[in-house]
Amino acid sequence: MAIFLTGSREKSVRKFTDGTARNFTDRVAEEEPLEIRIEHRGRSHVIAVTMRTPGADVDLATGFLFTEGLLPPGQAVGGGAREQANRVSLSWPLAAPPDLRRIERNGYTSSSCGVCGKTSLDLVFQAIPFPQHPGRTSVAIPDLLTLPDRLRQAQQLFAATGGIHAAGLFTPAGQLLHFAEDVGRHNALDKLIGHYYRRDELPLYDRVLLLSGRASFELLQKAAMAGIPFVASVGAPSSLAVELAEDQGITLCGFLCPDGFNCYTHPERVRPS
Structure with missing residues (x-):
């Protein structure tokens, strides 16, 4: 019996293995357009159209508006959200309309492009709403090495399709x-x-973010915003991701696997045990 996911x-x-072929039922990740609208x-x-995996669309729209610098923190959104087929409409909570010039796009984003078109770090620095974390969050190496397996065990869509990205938030x-x-790294x-925005729980100080793929500039920008x-x-x-992490006081580790990892910025937050 088919399982709905x-x-x-x-x-x-048609599956080909060792020179033989057989019919096979596979499961693939969905990718559909989502139109993000605001009512003012x-x-x-x-505001934008993005290719995404259906699910948590209000979270996606809210997170997009915030991480693009359109929506300041602490605003009540999503309660009056209207969801239709591949469309989300959010009530704009501010008296002034959004400054759409902050989005340097043509109104369309793919599932992987993120902040394509931003050519200067200055735009990102101007938009970040929170000061750098005043504490010194540290993570023990043994705990850090377990994060990929813990995230993968929770990923039902990845287990079913093998074609999905994830972003996971952990305690130290x-x-x-x-x-x-989501099929898109930045969408996830x-x-x-x-x-967390909709629960008024930003900033996410004292938290660790794990990305299932590469750490690009747009993902570090979103992490800095939060x-x-x-x-x-x-x-x-990427080189620009490293530069942004260094400037914003973010510890950035890559190639995380059970055998080890590389730490590119602020290694003082990594402790042996």
């Missing part, structure tokens, strides 16, 4: 607090941050 779809395929004084404004001791999955992180002081990824970081 939100965000995935069954597909009949009786008018509806299309390695407890998984919340995670989000927007869903995660939007989840006040996250420690970011680890199972893949490589």
Whole structure:
């Protein structure tokens, strides 16, 4: 009997193994467009269209608006959200309309491009709403090494499809607090941050973010917006991601696996045990 799993779809395929072929039912991750709108004084404004995996769409829209610098922290959004097929409309909580010039896009984003078009770190620095974490969150190496397995065990969509990204938020001791999955890396992180934004729990000081893929500039930008002081990824970081992490006081670790990792910035937060 077929098992329904939100965000995935069954597909009949022809499987070739060792020179033989057989019919096979595979499960693939869904990728569909989401139109993000805001309602302001009786008018509806299309903010962006992004390719995403359906699920947690209000979190995604909220996180997107916040991490793009359109929505300041501490605003009540999502309570009056209207969801239709591949569309989310949020009531804009501020008297003034959003400054759409902050989004340097053409109104369309793919599932992987994130902040394509931003050419200067200055735009990011101006938008970050929280001061750098005043404490010194530290993570023990044994706890850090366990994070990829803990996140993977929670990823039902990845287990079913093998084609999904995830962003997971942990305590420094390695407890998984919340995670989000999506075909797009930046969508997964927007869903995660939007989840906490809607609960008025930003900034995410004293937390560790794990990325299931590479650590790109746009993902570090979103982490900085949320006040996250420690970011680890199972893949490589980009040069601009390293530069942003160094400037914003974020510890950035890459190539995290059971055997070890590389620490690119602020290694003082990593302790032996």
